[in-house]
Amino acid sequence: RARRKTGPAEFVLNRVLSRSTLAFVLGGLLVSLLRKAHEAWQRLRRARAECLWRRHVDFSVIQACVLSTEHLQSLGRVEKRTLFVKPIAEMFRNEYILARVLQAAERATEAKDPMLLKFMSAEDKWHVLNTCTNHISSLFAPYHVFFNEARRTKSYYKSVWYCFTLTCAQTEAEGRWFITPLKPVGTGDCGSLRIRIVLVNEQELREIAAGELEEPESGIFNGRHESRWQICQRFSDLFGRQLRQVTGSGNHHQDWGRNLCGRFNKNKKLGSNNRITDMAAVPPDYEPEDNALLRIHIPFPSSSFRDRSAEDLKAGCGEEETVCKDVVLFE
Incomplete structure (x- = not known):
């Protein structure tokens, strides 16, 4: 039986169709x-999120x-009072x-040391x-703006120094309950291992570091x-x-003197301001515990009126106690 010859057009069409079919199959796979x-x-x-x-x-x-x-x-x-919770990527x-x-x-976490910045x-x-x-x-x-005007006008705003650092710790002890202690969370009560920015009043850190503020004789609540309390103690060690x-x-x-931010530099640098230039020389090397915290100046509204021109001057308080203190991070 004679085999039908394939014309050029039919040959090209068959090749195109075969390639298209193969591409379609491969694409589907x-x-x-x-x-x-x-x-x-x-x-x-x-599964990882659940774990x-x-x-x-x-x-x-x-x-x-x-x-x-x-x-x-x-x-x-x-x-403990929460100020904010944000996505860490934000x-x-x-x-x-x-x-x-x-x-x-x-x-x-591996070292079981909550002071995170030691490892950076x-x-x-x-x-x-x-x-x-x-x-x-x-x-x-808004408080920064209002407090900044305290030097020129009568103001109810005061200010205080806080220190902050970063921690990473997990509380595995029990102690949480629903509304009353009669409704505890139950066995296996465990806090979250989370990165936290911890703020503590500077005066409290000074008192802990100096041994003036200690654990009460009756013990800790839970x-x-x-x-x-252990976090506060470790924080006070870094502060001291x-x-x-x-x-x-x-x-x-x-007093911190002119170094308001509480940091020290590895190398002494000349600055445009004599106050920066006159800062004392610093140690040549850093230790992991060095520069693991920072001071922050927080203004707040007060219930009592402050008039620097009368009340503060009479009490012996100078302008330094009532004006805004800008913190500069020295590189």
Whole structure:
């Protein structure tokens, strides 16, 4: 039987159709593989999120809080008040710094040392603290303007110094309840392992470092308040060390002098201002505990009226006590 000859046009059409069919099949297989890979990645992501949730680990957000020893002696409590909770990627938008913060958090967790900034380089500490300063300071944005006018007009605004650092710790002690102690959370009560910006009043840190503020004889209220007290003690250790490095004095009530931010530099640099130029020389090398905290000046409205021209001058308070103190981060 004679075989029908294929014309040039039919030959080209068959080749095109065969290639199109092959491409269609390969494309379908590729799409199917990509879909399977995406589904597997989603399952892995959900499994990892569930694992972290059950382990009470949450590095997706950063929390800023104030620790207060106001009721330490009377009730054995260290109070904690949350200032804000933000996605950590929103806080540290630079991917490099974000990766360094998360890496330091993991190292702090492994070392069981809550002071996160100990595990960062001197340069990275500066950028992290500077970023945190901006976010914390923005909480009191209008107060800065109102307080700045206290030097010219009668004002109800006062100010106070706080210190802050970054921690990464998990409270595993029990102590939480629903409304009353008769409704405890239950067995396995465990706090979240989370990165926190911890603020403490500077005067409280001075008193803890000097041994003037101690654990009450009746003991701490419960395990959770015990862990907060330990954070305050570690914070006061960093504070005392930093104060000695900057002032050269072992007096925990020593003034910071002209170095308002509480940092010291590795190399002495000339500045445009004589106050910066006259700063004392600093140690040649950094230790992990150095520059692991920063001071921040917080103005607040007061219930009592302050008139510097009359009341403050009569009490012996100079202009330095009532005007805004800008903190400069020295590089």
